[in-house]
């Protein structure tokens with residue numbers, strides 16, 4: 001689905017924030033849990049370690065901490081926030097939405113708050129939605145957050161998945177932009193529900209409730225057909241990045257930084273090569289955090305922003321891919 005026809009207001013990213021839980025789980029730690037090795041994990045994925053939320057630390061807590069940092073950077077107080085969208089597949093509760101807990105924790109009681117579920121693509125889905133709602137005049141600002149506590153939904157006996165994922169949250173504040181400020185130039189998103197089965201948390205919903213009989217079967221854990229996902233990820237991310245680059249009127253050499261979903265370094269390298277962007281202009285932090293699903297691109301954007309890897313006036317392209325299958329991209333003048 002493409003975008004941007006009748007925009008009345010330009011929309012900028014006014015602030016970013018992120019939060020990672022303190023506990024570090026290294027590849028060496030995982031060697032003690034399942035039959036794996038640092039060599040296998042690092043050579044197949046690029047991941048060295050990931051963060052794991054503390055007991056009693058929920059998705060909403062991480063989301064609120066990331067959100068508070070983004071608000072602070074944007075110079076917006078909680079009571080001024082008009083819209084909160086949390087992208088997550090690991091909500092605190094099935095209902096109410098995690099965004100409602102975030103509204104409560106931040107004291108952002110004037111905000112409309114809801115969640116979206118688009119797996120690793122959720123943060124850019126939220127960005128497109130919020131951008132459109134602001135540009136159409138429905139809201140003047142939005143706090144968008146990608147937050148996940150995947151450690152709850154991992155089968156720690158399954159080496160195919162448990163080495164890949166981590167917990168964390170990233171956030172951005174979007175608001176109407178003044179003419180001299182940067183703006184979100186183009187966004188793109190897509191879905192292919194025919195491939196639902198490739199990445200799933202099959203149990204715990206209405207289709208397959210957890211019962212005393214099936215409780216030992218890890219049905220509320222993430223399953224993934226990694227090789228299939230890999231192929232689709234590369235193709236879809238390349239296509240959607242190309243679309244936003246073209247629609248923004250850019251060429252590969254105009255892009256200061258690509259901030260991709262942080263799932264696998266081999267996927268990231270393949271996309272950079274196909275987009276003709278050299279590796280030094282691609283932001284990578286998955287070695288520290290693993291795949292944090294909806295949080296990953298948001299955390300990466302915040303780290304790129306705060307480390308000075310993106311400067312005002314430069315062009316950034318974000319591109320993501322996840323369960324659904326879903327994919328999305330955004331081109332931004334910072």
Ligand code: ACO
Nearest residue numbers: 036040044119120159160163226227229230263264322323
């Ligand atoms: N340690 C050691 N061996 C392992 C491990 C492990 N942790 N995990 C799997 N293996 C074994 C398997 O059992 C298999 O052995 P077999 O061939 O004897 O059956 C073999 O390693 C599989 O190896 P490869 O086929 O070489 O694995 P591959 O190169 O495909 O890498 C990976 C696997 C990392 C999962 C990769 O396919 C991948 O990253 N896929 C994409 C994932 C992704 O992008 N997800 C994004 C969305 S996630 C979301 O939306 C929540």
